[in-house]
Amino acid sequence: MEFSDRVKSLPPYIFVELSKKKKQAIKEGRKIIDLGIGDPDKPTPEKILNFIKEATVKPENHQYPIGRGSKIFINSIIEWMKKRFNVTVEENEILVLIGAKDGITHLPLAFVNPGDIVLIPDPGYPGYVSGTLLAGGKPYFMPLLKENNFLPDLKSIPEEIYKKTKIMWLNYPNNPTSAIATYEFYNEAIKYAKKYNFIIAQDAPYCDIYFEKPPISILEIKDGRDNVIEFFSLSKTYNMTGWRVGYAVGGEKIIDGLATVKENMDSGTVSAIQEAAANTLKYCDKEVEEIRQLYKKRAIMCYNGLKNLDYNVIEPKATLYIWSEVPKGFSSMQFATKVLDECDVVLTPGIGFGPSGDKYFRISLTVDDDIMNTAIERLKKLKK
Numbered sequence: 367m368e369f370s371d372r373v374k375s376l377p378p379y380i381f382v383e384l385s386k387k388k389k390q391a392i393k394e395g396r397k398i399i400d401l402g403i404g405d406p407d408k409p410t411p412e413k414i415l416n417f418i419k420e421a422t423v424k425p426e427n428h429q430y431p432i433g434r435g436s437k438i439f440i441n442s443i444i445e446w447m448k449k450r451f452n453v454t455v456e457e458n459e460i461l462v463l464i465g466a467k468d469g470i471t472h473l474p475l476a477f478v479n480p481g482d483i484v485l486i487p488d489p490g491y492p493g494y495v496s497g498t499l500l501a502g503g504k505p506y507f508m509p510l511l512k513e514n515n516f517l518p519d520l521k522s523i524p525e526e527i528y529k530k531t532k533i534m535w536l537n538y539p540n541n542p543t544s545a546i547a548t549y550e551f552y553n554e555a556i557k558y559a560k561k562y563n564f565i566i567a568q569d570a571p572y573c574d575i576y577f578e579k580p581p582i583s584i585l586e587i588k589d590g591r592d593n594v595i596e597f598f599s600l601s602k603t604y605n606m607t608g609w610r611v612g613y614a615v616g617g618e619k620i621i622d623g624l625a626t627v628k629e630n631m632d633s634g635t636v637s638a639i640q641e642a643a644a645n646t647l648k649y650c651d652k653e654v655e656e657i658r659q660l661y662k663k664r665a666i667m668c669y670n671g672l673k674n675l676d677y678n679v680i681e682p683k684a685t686l687y688i689w690s691e692v693p694k695g696f697s698s699m700q701f702a703t704k705v706l707d708e709c710d711v712v713l714t715p716g717i718g719f720g721p722s723g724d725k726y727f728r729i730s731l732t733v734d735d736d737i738m739n740t741a742i743e744r745l746k747k748l749k750k
């Protein structure tokens with residue numbers, strides 16, 4: 367049986383060898399520390415679990431979810447957008463998702479025809495590429511360089527590329543670089559989007575995991591709404607990756623397009639989870655603050671630990687990740703392999719996020735302090 371050309375167009379899983387080595391090491395009984403996975407180690411807070419329990423026993427939550435999101439969740443998103451960003455949004459500018467990934471991978475199906483271009487940050491979350499390829503689109507990579515504060519250089523993209531562009535992906539706070547975008551940058555990006563008539567899809571699942579000033583929403587930019595969609599998620603902010611809930615907010619036409627694809631693909635997010643998510647956005651500011659402080663403490667510890675070992679580490683501003691340069695003379699895959707072989711520590715090689723990531727590795731801050739300290743101790747022994 368042959369896979370479709372669409373599926374065959376997807377990039378191969380580049381961590382095959384590294385995964386094999388990790389499995390083998392575990393089989394040999396080596397005590398592996400995995401700093402690769404970006405999945406919160408702490409459980410969903412008790413208060414949210416209680417919201418979920420209360421919502422699951424209600425019979426009205428046992429039937430198909432309604433339309434683009436339940437009334438209670440949509441209203442809570444409207445309130446949250448006002449509270450968090452001082453942005454006013456209407457019901458028809460919101461779509462509830464089965465996690466941000468659901469919206470990210472389906473958006474191109476609504477707007478991209480075969481051969482159309484999608485601008486994708488490099489390094490970037492792999493879902494931007496896979497969604498584009500499944501829709502028959504062509505990825506055009508925008509390098510995120512340290513000298514540009516990991517923002518794409520919008521002026522360097524050729525006019526003939528812009529003319530064929532349907533979507534530009536942005537992701538701030540950024541996975542993996544932890545960079546944050548400015549008002550000026552978003553404003554500039556929207557000018558291009560208006561001039562060449564494309565969508566800016568800004569992916570914001572880390573908007574509440576920040577270490578200094580709260581990051582802004584692209585929806586705060588005046589008169590940008592018609593060209594913009596922003597993706598939010600409860601996954602990382604509330605330790606809820608397993609519950610699969612997020613939402614998109616943006617221009618009505620863009621939301622319509624994505625909703626049409628989804629109406630034909632799935633039947634929505636579990637109603638009980640939507641009800642619990644509504645209460646979470648309303649009543650869990652204290653829980654978010656605790657989670658934010660936990661990652662901040664971990665980020666500072668890991669950053670200082672690597673700095674003391676003379677790594678060129680990027681100062682963390684947000685997210686669950688530390689982004690650091692690999693030592694001179696190594697590719698990111700060579701370095702990650704050496705660290706696994708010699709230190710029994712799993713890091714993510716930057717190449718997994720795109721070609722511009724190859725000078726870097728990513729560490730996930732999803733382990734307790736003693737485990738992180740042990741990992742840093744082990745790195746001390748590495749012959750660079």
Ligand SMILES: Cc1ncc(COP(=O)(O)O)c(C=O)c1O
Binds near residue numbers: 404465468537601611
């Ligand atoms: C940048 C980025 N976008 C989207 C997602 C997916 O989030 P969700 O769990 O809401 O699908 C992730 C998950 O790691 C991510 O890092």
